Amino acid sequence: xxxxxxxxxxxRFALNNGMTSLERIIVHFKFESKxxxxxxxxxxxxxLYFFPRINLICLKADAKIINALLEFPQVDYMFFDEIGxxxxxxxxxxxxxxxxxxxxxxxxxxxxxIVSTGIHPHDDLVKPINRIYYFLDLINSFSFPYDDNGxxxxxxxxxxxxxxxxxxxxxxxxxxxxxxxxxxxxKMGKGYFSTVLWAMVKLLSLSNEYNMKVILLPFEFKSTNxxxxxxxxxxxxxxxxKNIIVVSAQSTINAGPxxxxxxxxxxxxxxxxxxxxxxxxYKKPYIKPDFYLYGENYVSLCTNEFFIPERNGKKIYSKRxxxxxxxxxxxxxxxxxxxxxxxxxKQEIPDLNYKDxxxxxxxxxxKITDPLKYGYGVITSLRINNLSTKE
Numbered sequence: 001x002x003x004x005x006x007x008x009x010x011x012r013f014a015l016n017n018g019m020t021s022l023e024r025i026i027v028h029f030k031f032e033s034k035x036x037x038x039x040x041x042x043x044x045x046x047x048l049y050f051f052p053r054i055n056l057i058c059l060k061a062d063a064k065i066i067n068a069l070l071e072f073p074q075v076d077y078m079f080f081d082e083i084g085x086x087x088x089x090x091x092x093x094x095x096x097x098x099x100x101x102x103x104x105x106x107x108x109x110x111x112x113x114i115v116s117t118g119i120h121p122h123d124d125l126v127k128p129i130n131r132i133y134y135f136l137d138l139i140n141s142f143s144f145p146y147d148d149n150g151x152x153x154x155x156x157x158x159x160x161x162x163x164x165x166x167x168x169x170x171x172x173x174x175x176x177x178x179x180x181x182x183x184x185x186x187k188m189g190k191g192y193f194s195t196v197l198w199a200m201v202k203l204l205s206l207s208n209e210y211n212m213k214v215i216l217l218p219f220e221f222k223s224t225n226x227x228x229x230x231x232x233x234x235x236x237x238x239x240x241x242k243n244i245i246v247v248s249a250q251s252t253i254n255a256g257p258x259x260x261x262x263x264x265x266x267x268x269x270x271x272x273x274x275x276x277x278x279x280x281x282y283k284k285p286y287i288k289p290d291f292y293l294y295g296e297n298y299v300s301l302c303t304n305e306f307f308i309p310e311r312n313g314k315k316i317y318s319k320r321x322x323x324x325x326x327x328x329x330x331x332x333x334x335x336x337x338x339x340x341x342x343x344x345x346k347q348e349i350p351d352l353n354y355k356d357x358x359x360x361x362x363x364x365x366x367k368i369t370d371p372l373k374y375g376y377g378v379i380t381s382l383r384i385n386n387l388s389t390k391e
Contacts, residue, residue: 006070008079008225019063024048024081024192027057028227029074036074043068049198054234056227058194082228084196084221084259086117086151086189087249087335089328098295098333100173107174107343110350112159113203113215113244115196116152118183119145120303121318124161124170125153125179131160133210134180136202138195144309144316148187150302154328155218155336156181157301159343165324170299173340174347180210185219187305193221193228200235207244213346215239216339217248217266218332220258232260240265243353245346247339249331250289262288265354267361269293271334272378289331291361292378293338296329338379 004012011025029036033052040047040057045065049058058081061069069075111133118137119125121144125132135145147153156179163171182199185191196219203215221228236246250270251258261268263286270289273296302325307318342357352360358376365377 006075006077007066008077011066011079015063015066022060022062024194025059025061025066026079026081026194026227027059027069027075028077029055029057030076031074033057033074036069036072039068039072049194051197051201051231054231056194056197056231058192077227079225079227082193082221082223082225083190084193084219084223085191086149086185087218087220087332088189088252088330089151089154089332090330091328098298100171103344105174105344105347107160107177107340107347109176109211110174110214110343110346111178111180111210111212112174112339112343113180113182113207113212114152114156115182115184115199115203115215115217115219116155117149117185117187117189118147118152119156119179119181120147120153120301120307121145122153122157122161122301122303122321123165123324124157124163124301127162127164131162131178132181133178134206135183136181136199137183138199139183139186139191142309143313145181146307146309147183147303148305148307149185149189150305151185151189151218151332152181152183153303154300155216155332158298158333158336159216159340161301170325173337174343177340177343178210180206180212191219193223196221197231197235200239204235204239204242204244207239207242212244213350214245214247214339214342216336217246217260218335220249220251220261222251222258229259229263233263236260236263236266240354243351245342245352245354245357247335247342249335252331257288262286267291267338267354267358268375269335269338270331270375271295271329273329287375289375290358291338291365291375293334294378294380295334295337297327298329298333298337299325299327300333302326
């Protein structure tokens with residue numbers, strides 16, 4: 001049947017086996033979307049997200065709605081909204097914490113966007129001044145910052161912690177930078193493709209207002225869907241055109257490609273532990289990870305995972321956290337540290353583009369002959385902390 005070419009194999013299987021419930025469906029359309037949108041509106045179909053520049057619609061649909069949409073010539077392809085997950089934080093105590101080295105550059109005036117699990121209003125992020133510049137909750141629609149998982153707060157601390165609760169002992173690599181957080185992953189660390197894509201589009205739209213120069217994407221989608229690949233690629237390309245540097249973490253599911261880290265202009269970071277163990281890289285479609293970073297046991301911010309930030313629309317203030325800090329290891333920690341480093345560089349020269357930043361990192365990395373293992377090099381902790389365009 002001709003219409004079968006418009007359906008992914010799993011969606012076609014669901015329809016053939018009596019799909020009855022409303023599901024999150026991605027519709028990719030080929031050209032003018034107005035007639036399609038009019039029909040969707042007429043039938044009171046709930047649109048979750050609309051991406052006109054990349055020809056995507058995310059909506060809730062059952063079998064009847066899907067069969068009706070198949071009749072439209074504008075509809076090119078439909079598939080289930082895929083689920084990704086955060087790059088995990090790993091608790092391994094090797095007895096030696098990663099060392100943050102001070103620098104004259106602190107990321108002052110620069111905002112770093114993060115798509116993650118949220119951000120807790122930890123003292124080190126709101127004192128002496130509030131550096132949570134922006135918060136958007138796409139999961140539970142709360143208006144005020146919170147983090148029911150912990151990843152977002154921990155990575156934000158690696159970047160921007162003031163160190164006020166530790167007398168500067170636990171201070172972010174870009175301690176004067178600001179954080180713009182979009183919560184697109186739930187308390188289990190799961191998030192839909194469309195939600196994540198919307199989060200990235202939102203950060204792009206806010207970049208001028210908040211002087212956002214770096215975006216951290218600490219998650220992974222193990223997808224082979226070319227539409228998902230091209231969608232991530234299109235948004236990252238738009239970010240790069242505004243000289244916003246995108247940083248991601250290598251997948252920990254396995255060493256193969258994942259999204260968005262396999263996109264060419266997304267700087268993918270992996271980590272090597274103190275025993276020099278690492279995940280193997282790859283070279284197709286591009287050499288990834290771009291760089292490795294030594295270090296484990298990053299010390300950063302704890303969160304109260306049970307904190308609810310509002311009740312009946314009114315803000316609730318979090319109780320003081322007893323344990324302010326903890327340590328984790330993981331590629332996302334190394335990626336966050338690299339994002340903080342780039343915020344320092346952007347403080348010095350705001351208009352540095354992707355090629356500039358990538359080139360500077362390459363110049364300040366230990367060259368390893370086998371790119372299948374090490375990408376373009378290993379950034380040592382001392383050199384990465386002191387990296388400056390003036391050197």
